[in-house]
Amino acid sequence: MEFRELAALFKCNKCGSCTAVCPLYQNTVHEGMAARGKVALLEAVADGRLKAGESVRAKLEDCLLCGACATNCPSFVPTTDLFLEARAGLAKDLGLPVPIRMLLAALRSPALMSLGTPPLALLQRAGIPRIMLEQLGGLLPDAVRAGLRSMPPAPLRSFRSQAEHLPTNGDGRRGTVGYFAGCFMNWGYAEAAMATRTMLTGMGFRVEAPAVVCCGVPHRAYGDIEAARDLARKNIVALEAYEHVVTDCASCGAALKEYRHLLKDDPDYRERAEKFSRCAADISEFLVKHEFPKPEGHIPLRVTYHDPCHLVRGQGIKSQPREILKAIPGVEYVEMQGADVCCGAAGSFCVTHPALSESVGRDKADHVIATKADVVVSGCPSCLTQLRAMLAAKGSKIKVMHPMELLAASCKAGGGESK
Amino acid sequence: MAIATRSLGADLRRLLPPHQVFDGIEDRTLYAYDGTSLKALPDAIAQVRSAAEVAAVLRFASDHAVPVVPRGAGTGLSGGSVPAQGGIALVLAGMRSIKEIDTSSMMAVVEPGVITGVFQKTVEEAGLFYPPDPASLNYCTLGGNIAENAGGPHGVKYGVTKDYVLGLEVVVPSGDVLRLGGKQIKNVTGYNLVQLFVGSEGTLGVITEATLRLLPRPPAKKTMLAIFDRLDDAATAVAGIMAGGVTPATLEIMDQKSINCVEDYLKLGLPRDAEAILLIEVDGMPAAVEAEAEVIDRICREKGVRSFQTAKDTKEEDALWKARRSISPAISAARPSKIGEDISVPRSAIPAMVREIQRIAKEYDLPIVIFGHAGDGNLHPNILTDRRDHKEMERVERAIAAIFEASVKLGGTLSGEHGIGLSKQSYMGLAVSNQTVKLMADIKRALDPKNILNPGKIWRA
Numbered sequence: 001m002e003f004r005e006l007a008a009l010f011k012c013n014k015c016g017s018c019t020a021v022c023p024l025y026q027n028t029v030h031e032g033m034a035a036r037g038k039v040a041l042l043e044a045v046a047d048g049r050l051k052a053g054e055s056v057r058a059k060l061e062d063c064l065l066c067g068a069c070a071t072n073c074p075s076f077v078p079t080t081d082l083f084l085e086a087r088a089g090l091a092k093d094l095g096l097p098v099p100i101r102m103l104l105a106a107l108r109s110p111a112l113m114s115l116g117t118p119p120l121a122l123l124q125r126a127g128i129p130r131i132m133l134e135q136l137g138g139l140l141p142d143a144v145r146a147g148l149r150s151m152p153p154a155p156l157r158s159f160r161s162q163a164e165h166l167p168t169n170g171d172g173r174r175g176t177v178g179y180f181a182g183c184f185m186n187w188g189y190a191e192a193a194m195a196t197r198t199m200l201t202g203m204g205f206r207v208e209a210p211a212v213v214c215c216g217v218p219h220r221a222y223g224d225i226e227a228a229r230d231l232a233r234k235n236i237v238a239l240e241a242y243e244h245v246v247t248d249c250a251s252c253g254a255a256l257k258e259y260r261h262l263l264k265d266d267p268d269y270r271e272r273a274e275k276f277s278r279c280a281a282d283i284s285e286f287l288v289k290h291e292f293p294k295p296e297g298h299i300p301l302r303v304t305y306h307d308p309c310h311l312v313r314g315q316g317i318k319s320q321p322r323e324i325l326k327a328i329p330g331v332e333y334v335e336m337q338g339a340d341v342c343c344g345a346a347g348s349f350c351v352t353h354p355a356l357s358e359s360v361g362r363d364k365a366d367h368v369i370a371t372k373a374d375v376v377v378s379g380c381p382s383c384l385t386q387l388r389a390m391l392a393a394k395g396s397k398i399k400v401m402h403p404m405e406l407l408a409a410s411c412k413a414g415g416g417e418s419k
Numbered sequence: 420m421a422i423a424t425r426s427l428g429a430d431l432r433r434l435l436p437p438h439q440v441f442d443g444i445e446d447r448t449l450y451a452y453d454g455t456s457l458k459a460l461p462d463a464i465a466q467v468r469s470a471a472e473v474a475a476v477l478r479f480a481s482d483h484a485v486p487v488v489p490r491g492a493g494t495g496l497s498g499g500s501v502p503a504q505g506g507i508a509l510v511l512a513g514m515r516s517i518k519e520i521d522t523s524s525m526m527a528v529v530e531p532g533v534i535t536g537v538f539q540k541t542v543e544e545a546g547l548f549y550p551p552d553p554a555s556l557n558y559c560t561l562g563g564n565i566a567e568n569a570g571g572p573h574g575v576k577y578g579v580t581k582d583y584v585l586g587l588e589v590v591v592p593s594g595d596v597l598r599l600g601g602k603q604i605k606n607v608t609g610y611n612l613v614q615l616f617v618g619s620e621g622t623l624g625v626i627t628e629a630t631l632r633l634l635p636r637p638p639a640k641k642t643m644l645a646i647f648d649r650l651d652d653a654a655t656a657v658a659g660i661m662a663g664g665v666t667p668a669t670l671e672i673m674d675q676k677s678i679n680c681v682e683d684y685l686k687l688g689l690p691r692d693a694e695a696i697l698l699i700e701v702d703g704m705p706a707a708v709e710a711e712a713e714v715i716d717r718i719c720r721e722k723g724v725r726s727f728q729t730a731k732d733t734k735e736e737d738a739l740w741k742a743r744r745s746i747s748p749a750i751s752a753a754r755p756s757k758i759g760e761d762i763s764v765p766r767s768a769i770p771a772m773v774r775e776i777q778r779i780a781k782e783y784d785l786p787i788v789i790f791g792h793a794g795d796g797n798l799h800p801n802i803l804t805d806r807r808d809h810k811e812m813e814r815v816e817r818a819i820a821a822i823f824e825a826s827v828k829l830g831g832t833l834s835g836e837h838g839i840g841l842s843k844q845s846y847m848g849l850a851v852s853n854q855t856v857k858l859m860a861d862i863k864r865a866l867d868p869k870n871i872l873n874p875g876k877i878w879r880a
Contacts, residue, residue, distance in 0.1 A: 010755055010807060014452050016494035020534070020558040029466070029512045029532070031449040031493065040458075044448045055445050075751040 009046060012039040012077045018069035023342050024062060027359040032059050035069035035079040042086055057090045062356070064349055065221060066342035067313035084220060091223030100222055103348065107183065107214040108227065114158065117187045121154035142354040153388075159186045159193035160209055172206030174290070178242030179209040180235070180280075182252035184381035192381075192402035196248040196283050199408055203292060210238050215255035216262075217310075218347055225262075232259045233269055236276045245276065248283040248404055250380035251347070254314030256280035282311060283404060284320040284379055297413025298330040299406065304373040305333075306364065306387060307340040308380030321379055321403050328410045336367045336376075343378075345386030358390070365390035368398060375399045377406060427463045427485065431507070434475045439466040450490070450508040454555070456756070456806055457498040457841055461488065461508035468513055470588060470596050470627040476509060477625065478594035480871045487592075488873050489621040491532060491563030494555045496759060497840030499567060499620045503875040509625065511562050518628070520545050525633045526585070526602045531562020531626050547633040550577035553836065554747075562626050568618030570836035572669035575794025576702075577634075579836065581617045586630030589616055591623070592867040602630055615862070620838050621873040623866045637702035640668070641712045642730040644739040645697045645719045646690060650674070653695035654770040656722040657793050660699070661766070663718055665711045670794030671698040671743055674773055676780075677790045681742050684749035689742060693725060697793060698743050746790050746801075754786070754803035758815055760822060764831030766796040775825040776800045783818040785811075797835035823849055839877045847878050 014036050019025045024033035031037040041059055044050035060083055070079045096104070106112050123129065129148045155162075160181050163169075177200050185193045200207045212235050216228035236259065239245050247253045260277035263269040281289070303325055311317040318340070326333050344350065344360030368376045368391060376391070376398055378384055387400045428442030441447075442463040451458040462485075467473050480487045486506025493500050493512075502508050514530035517538060521527065522545055529538060536556040539549050552571035553559055559569070565587070570579035586600035600606055600613040616624055647653040657670060673681075673696045682689045689696070697719075701711040712729060719727050730736040750757050764772045773789055776798075780787035791798035800822055804815050823833055823846045832850045833843045847856060856878045863870070 011751065013454065013456070013751075013756065014493075015454050016492055016555060016558040019492060019494075020536075029510075029515070032446065037449045040452060041445060041448055050444060050448055055443060059445050059449075074748045076748070 008078055008082060009039055009043055011075045012036055012073075013075060014040070015074065017072055017074055018079065021068040021072045023066065023068070023344065023360040023363070024064060024356055027356065027363070033062055035073070035077070035083075038063065038083060039077065039079065042082065045086075052090060052093060054094065057087070057094065060086055060090070062353065064309070064342045064344065064346040064360070066309040066346065068309075068342065071313050084223070087221070087223035088225045089223070096222060096224065104219050104222060104224055104227060107218055108231065110183075110211065110213060113183060113187055117154050117158060118156060121156045124154055125156075145354065154188060155190035157190065159190040159197075160211070162190060162194060163197060163207075163209055168201075169208060170201030170206040171204065174204035175243055176206040176208060177244045177246050177286075178239040179207050180212055180215070180239060180245055180247040180249075180252055180256060181209045182212075182247055182249035182381070183214050185247075185249050185252075189381045189384065189402060192405050193248060195402065195404040195408035196246075199283070199287065199292065199404055199411070200246065202411060203287075203290060205244070208242070212238050215249075215252040217251045217255045220255070220262075221347060229262055229266070232262050232273065233266075235259075236269065236272055240272055240276050243279065244286065245280045246283055246286050247280070248379060248402065250282065250308035250310035250314065251382060253280065253282040254310040257315060282315060282317055282320075282379065284311075284324055285315070285317050287407075288320040288323055292324070292327075292407075293411075295328050295407055295410035295414055297410040297415075299328050299410050299413065300330040301374040302332045302334055302372065303375045303377055303406070304336045304368060304371040305339060305403075306336070306343060306368070306376055306378040306383055308378055308383045309342050309346075311379055312340045321377070324403055324407055325377060328406060329414075331406075334371045334373055336371045336373075338364075338367055341367075343383050343386045343390070345382040347382055350386060357386070361386050361390035362394075365394050365396065369394065369396050373398060375401055375406065377401050377403045379403050427507070430479065430483075431463055431465050431476070434479055435465055435467070435472055439468070439472075440464065441466075450493070450510070451501070453490075453493045453495045453498060453500045455496055455498050455501070455840075455842055456758075457501045459501050459503050460505060461502040462505045464508045464510060466510045466513050470590055473509065473511075473590040473625050473627055474594040474596055476507060477590055477592050477871070480507060481592050481594065481869050484869050485871060486874050487625075487871050489562075489566065489625045491560030491566075492534070492558055494559045495563060495567055495840065496761065496837040497567070497834065497842045499838050499840035499873070499876065500563070501841060503841055506871075511625070511627075512560060514562075514627070515560075517541055520547070520633075521602070522547065524602050525635070527631045527633055528586075529561055529629055529631060531560060531565070531629065533561045535559055535561055535564055542633055543636055546636050548636040549583065549631065549633055551580045551583060561629060561631070565617055565626055565629055566619065566621050567838040568836070570792075570795075570797065572671055572792055574792055574797065574836075575670050576666045576668045581614060583632045584613060584617050584629055585632050587613050587616055587626055588628035589624035589626055592869065592871055596627070597624070600630065604632070618838070620840060620876055622863055622876055623872065625872070637668075637704075639705040639708040640700060640702040640736075641708050642736040642739050643699045643712065643715060644728045644742075645699065645724045646693045646726045647695045647697070647723070648693055648725050649723070650694040650770050650773055652723045653697055653793075654767075656697065656719050656724065657769070658767065659718040659722060660715055661794075663714050665701065665714050667699050667711075667715070667794060668702040669698070669700040670792065672696070672769070672791060672793035672798075673698075673743060673746065674777075674789040676777075676786065677746050677788045678742070680749045680753055680788050681745050684752050685741070685745055687742055690725070696742065698739065743790070746788065750788055750801055750803055754805060756804050756806040758802040758804060758819070760800045760802075760819060761797070761834045761837040762800070762822060762826040762831055763795075763797045763835030764826055764829050766794070768829040768831060769793055769796060769798070772798060772826065772829055772831065775829070776822055779818050779821045779825070782821070783814045785814060785818055787818070792835075795835075796831070820846065841876060844877060844879055
């Protein structure tokens, strides 16, 4: 394995700052969880003291990729980038395990996901996963149990198939938005995606949601960089004609904004990716930038907000979602302790590392519960799913919502324009 | 009787819950380092949860002559927790319960793995105050602080860790669990064994519990920043403040090189030609704080201060602290590596010491940034370098030796708050006599006849 960022490795002086902000270290008190430990392993690999094998990979995968270490490093070691690079190097040298290859292949196939969602939705409506968890909880292997509880509430129809049948896409007096219907939003949180669409059309944007493929975040996380690049190129082709590209998924948004780095060595796509990434925006960022109309419907709820890693650190978006929530009449906004600490979902991490994911998730749920809020809001489907599961496990009745659902509800109650 | 290291992990798994023992090469690599650049592989790692587990490990290690190196968060700055001779890395970071906060006696009982900053916040919520404030307080442990006798900016008024440790539970190499001292503020019942273990760098016993003294939380605070054209004026101002009857809670100094480094990095508008900046804080009852701030203002003006600012609110306090807090990231941005030293001189020797270090920087052609605790004479010269450049590192080594020699010549010593560990042991002869080292070795032999606890540290055998 070779490192492009080798010089960056040696900037780490092992001070330990990263241990203070690493949710996994805080829960395990094991050096291997913290960034400086992983840097030490990579140094040992670079020096030839350690073989870059499966054991090193397992250590590198004990990571939420939440980015808290990189943000708090006094020596500016780009830890997350280093770990992604190392994962890619290991994927190249060692290949990826079969289940991961299957997962990544499935994510590359929209057709497979369209076929799979309706049966899942029917099973969920029949309460099968819930019954399995309740009746068999202790008997199921950890990963299966985690998989069951990590499933989004699948809609019977995806966002795109619902949107296709709507009479209008908006009048477009303020321009046209290419909506990036990420897998998780499209097939898992179609109602929230519809709310996003309602807000955009209400503001005078025409919304089109062309067929796209997975944003590539999982592929990048597992080190399959070529697949991530391939997906990036497909999405650029699908959406580059739009002056605005908007998504309501924190992870997809972070990925779209990264395409310019991902494709910087591709002569055919370098400039297109640069332009595309500049046009991409998270919905909260887009609404604030384009001065969303003040919602008028009264929503008398106590609301708290959880920062998704891919928004707060991935895109530097912290104030916009809060500004939106505070603009809703009747909402009593309350900040939770450690709002920007990862919830432990971290994409497929919650399935591959259920015990670690749950330990981090339980801390998050405690902080949500301590606010005595009625609703916890977050702009990331992965976080929403984890929050639901973790709050449910504690018997909490706190609702979990995407910010657009709350905003659209207020607009609707206020009689503002919709469709 | 020595045992094969291959079976060490298996032996430990018989003594401890197996999931608390690690011996794979990756895990050993993870417990080879601390906050210095030094590293040495342990043969196995034992995470312990109680004094009984520590005792079991120490009894086993004594029987089999296996080194044991106690470790908190591994953030030390002298190699104290680096397993120089292999053996068992004994990790106490998981023992992190604050057992008691006794508000009526103003005492706390803690386990060694409690994070210092977490402890401070917890006692503050009870209206109390634990002053020792090492820069790593957000991630270092109280046990490590005690073993290294850590200090911090509060040293000038409030002293250092040793001034707050009244009781300890210590496991010695025989496996005996000793309870020393307690909640008594006054205690002359035999030797002061509590203090023997404070700063002993894990060579005499393993701390499994500490009773710490607390103070009432000062209700008011004031922060001031004074910029001086000349280093000597800053130094006479420091002397004047102390002689004027004011003991500031913190009295930090930045030299010209630090000022320029921060200015390169942040463009705060600091004057690049100024030779020194003092950052001064007073705390206490509101009326006293007002009066003390006035004295400091007057003295700084008498001593020719170029500019003097007092923060009016917490926002302005943060602005004044910004330059001091930015030194570390600023020097990280300037060069690939930094080697931080920790000399301690009599307060009056600060200007002479700063000038000596500046001369050494010129002589060895190395950028050296100086900042530290002017109020207590503890300076942190930081050499900006590149660890991968072996030629330059040789010059760094010689410069460090020259700094230690200068410090001792000015009545100072090798370390104020980081300890000796591995990184300074070859200079011990400069600061203490052979007889003193022999006495230390005799004491160690009395407690640790098989030399299993953190062997090869502090002095060279």
